[in-house]
Amino acid sequence: MISILIITHGRFGKEIIKSMEMIMGKQDNIYFLGLYQEDDPMVFSVKVKEKIIELSQNGEVLVMVDVFGGTPSNASASNMRELKFECVTGVSLPMLIEVVLNKTKSTLDELIKIAIMAGTNSVIDLRKAIFCREN
Numbered sequence: 001m002i003s004i005l006i007i008t009h010g011r012f013g014k015e016i017i018k019s020m021e022m023i024m025g026k027q028d029n030i031y032f033l034g035l036y037q038e039d040d041p042m043v044f045s046v047k048v049k050e051k052i053i054e055l056s057q058n059g060e061v062l063v064m065v066d067v068f069g070g071t072p073s074n075a076s077a078s079n080m081r082e083l084k085f086e087c088v089t090g091v092s093l094p095m096l097i098e099v100v101l102n103k104t105k106s107t108l109d110e111l112i113k114i115a116i117m118a119g120t121n122s123v124i125d126l127r128k129a130i131f132c133r134e135n
Contacts, residue, residue, distance in 0.1 A: 001059035002103050002111065005051060006032040006091060007072040008065065013091075020096045027100055031055065035071050045075040052083050060108045061085040064096065064115065088115045094122035 006013035013032030021027060033051055035044055055061045061084075065072040068089040076087045086108055088095075098118035099111055106114065 001029060002108055003029040003031065003055040003058060003061050004096075004099060004103065005055060005061060005063045006030070006065075006096070007035070007048060007063060007076060008032070008091065009035050009067070009070065009072065012066060016091065016093055016096055019093055020100060024097065024100060029055075029058070029103075030100070033072075035075075039071075041071050041075065044071060045078050048072075048075040049079045049083065052079060052085050056083065056085065062099065062103075062108060062111055062115075063087040064091040064099070065089050066091055086112055088112055088119075090119050092119050092122060095119040 006017060008016075011034055013034055017027075017030055017032055020030075031051065033044075033048060052061055052063070063076050063085055065076055065087060066089070067073060073087075073089055076085075079085075080087070095115045095118045099115050102114050103111060
């Protein structure tokens with residue numbers, strides 16, 4: 001079983017999960033941690049570690065963070081040498097939907113590729129897409 005942990009600034013992680021569930025229905029094994037302004041980055045890193053350890057007891061863990069180089073990303077990176085999990089940055093609703101759709105039939109390595117592809121492919125110039133690349 002693969003658990004998904006969304007780690008973001010503020011409530012973004014909780015809200016993106018709620019949005020995904022609005023589309024797909026309630027999902028199991030998806031969790032979030034939010035970093036708030038009053039949080040100490042070192043304490044937050046320990047909180048991330050504890051959650052990953054907890055989730056690892058049931059199988060593999062895919063962490064999805066909002067911004068590469070931000071505190072959620074750095075807290076994840078600081079735990080990667082000690083703990084076994086994977087992490088993708090730039091979490092978005094299309095990315096999360098694709099990961100959830102594929103998490104029971106894909107390996108962790110495949111989910112990473114799916115997440116990156118979904119994130120990349122979901123960035124579209126709407127005007128050009130609608131008007132067939134007219135100016």
